Amino acid sequence: MKAAAFQAIDKVTVIDVPKPAPAAGQVLLKVYDCGICGSDLHVVQHGMAMRPGSIMGHEFCGAIAELGAGVSDFRVGDRVTSLPYISCGKCEQCRRGTGMYCEHIHGLGLGQLPGAYAEYVICGEQSLLHLPDGVSSREGALVEPLSVALHGVKRADFDRGAGCVVMGAGPIGLATILWCKAKGIETVVVSELAPGRAELAFKLGASAVVNPNERNPSDKVRELTGREPEVVFECIGVKSTLMSAVHLAARRGQIIVIGVCLEPDEIMPLTCVAKELRIDFSMAYTHDDFRETIDALATGRLDAKPMITDVIGIDEVPAMFNALKRPGSRAKVLVEFPQ
Ligand SMILES: [Zn+2]
Ligand SMILES: [Zn+2]
The missing domain is CATH 3.40.50.720 (NAD(P)-binding Rossmann-like Domain)
Structure with a gap:
């Protein structure tokens, strides 16, 4: 599958990697849309601790393509978004919906686990939320920044x-x-x-x-x-x-x-x-923040679509990272995959 990965400071490339397989408690998600985040731009400009070859992208939605063992609340074909991490799902923080403070957290698209600038991404069941019909896939990729x-x-x-x-x-x-x-x-x-x-x-x-x-x-x-x-x-x-x-x-x-x-x-x-x-x-969000955002999009309480200024394909990601050094009138740029 195609993916966009960090290689070095100022260098993002499109690579071809094997499609991953979900372990127990995980799902394989076919990515529909993934937003480019300001923090991705920071990382590419400064390197931070990102290893070469890391697939970025943490604002995404898609449809479940494959279920790992033991996944019970989701089905193949369900349209979902995910908090961008896999956590243990069992500790006090995870049960309270503040999995970002889980001791066993692994971020998606932030250097630890592969992200969603890719045709497929692995997610943890405990981080998934269903997207109702009233929320488009482009809006689904906005749930993270809105949260x-x-x-x-x-x-x-x-x-x-x-x-x-x-x-x-x-x-x-x-x-x-x-x-x-x-x-x-x-x-x-x-x-x-x-x-x-x-x-x-x-x-x-x-x-x-x-x-x-x-x-x-x-x-x-x-x-x-x-x-x-x-x-x-x-x-x-x-x-x-x-x-x-x-x-x-x-x-x-x-x-x-x-x-x-x-x-x-x-x-x-x-x-x-x-x-x-x-x-x-203020740092990131809770499970409840994601849920409230999805509800607000579904009921029309929020109309976030004007935030999206550009929709590109995966091959255009390296050039867009370059262009976003001077964002001009661009706001949210989505990387979109054929459904
Ligand atoms: Zn972000
Ligand atoms: Zn936990």
């Missing part, structure tokens, strides 16, 4: 009349806008430099989009609500954005850090103390 945003938005503690700032309109920022709106937050001001992404932020429900070099997003929230932003979502994850969030947040406000900055960064504690700020860090 990242949901997990962050659920940590926010503010009344609906208050406004918030979403810093960054990349895929996670866009997903955060969607969830804020779905949760009844009326005023969502987005801070974004790239005009193409600003346009997408509007499409997904932003009340206003501000270029932070031209205008303070916090002032825009005050103009719309009469109050400063009670919550600031940091969805960029580069050096110095956390301190910008500190400046934007209201006194006694809250900052939710969803973006992942990979280098040491500085904040000014005195400013945080003077404002009595709360800074919450």
Whole structure:
């Protein structure tokens, strides 16, 4: 089968590898769609600890092609998505739906186990969730990034009349806008430099989009609500954005850090103390976050389709990784396989 693998810094290639076979408690999934994630781009640019030949891709859905021994809740042909890991399924964390803290976790597409930039991928039964008919396969591949945003938005503690700032309109920022709106937050001001992404932020429900070099997003929230932003979502994850969030947040406000900055960064504690700020860090998602996202897509509470700007085939993956160094107006790029 064809797959796209990390080879070296700045090098992704399409390779041909044998189709894997599911062990007990696992299924073989025929991949339909797999999203390219910002963290895949980070890994390819910096190498991190990824071994050459690792198949990436952790935002996916597909149909079950083969069942391993002992799999009882799923059938061949079922359309599913999966949390991108195989965990033990038995420990306290797994039973609570927080398998990401399982001691025996192995990530899919993140260097440990092969991911879904491939015609087939092996998944663990305990990480699978059915996709109802109302959720297309392209939307199925958005469940993972949407759940990242949901997990962050659920940590926010503010009344609906208050406004918030979403810093960054990349895929996670866009997903955060969607969830804020779905949760009844009326005023969502987005801070974004790239005009193409600003346009997408509007499409997904932003009340206003501000270029932070031209205008303070916090002032825009005050103009719309009469109050400063009670919550600031940091969805960029580069050096110095956390301190910008500190400046934007209201006194006694809250900052939710969803973006992942990979280098040491500085904040000014005195400013945080003077404002009595709360800074919450948000990581990944739970089983329940996935379920809530799937329900919201099925019932039309979320319309995430405008997040998808490109759909490509597996052979185009290396060139797209190159192109995404300058994303321009691209947001979510899906790698699609013939069904
Ligand atoms: Zn991701
Ligand atoms: Zn476990």
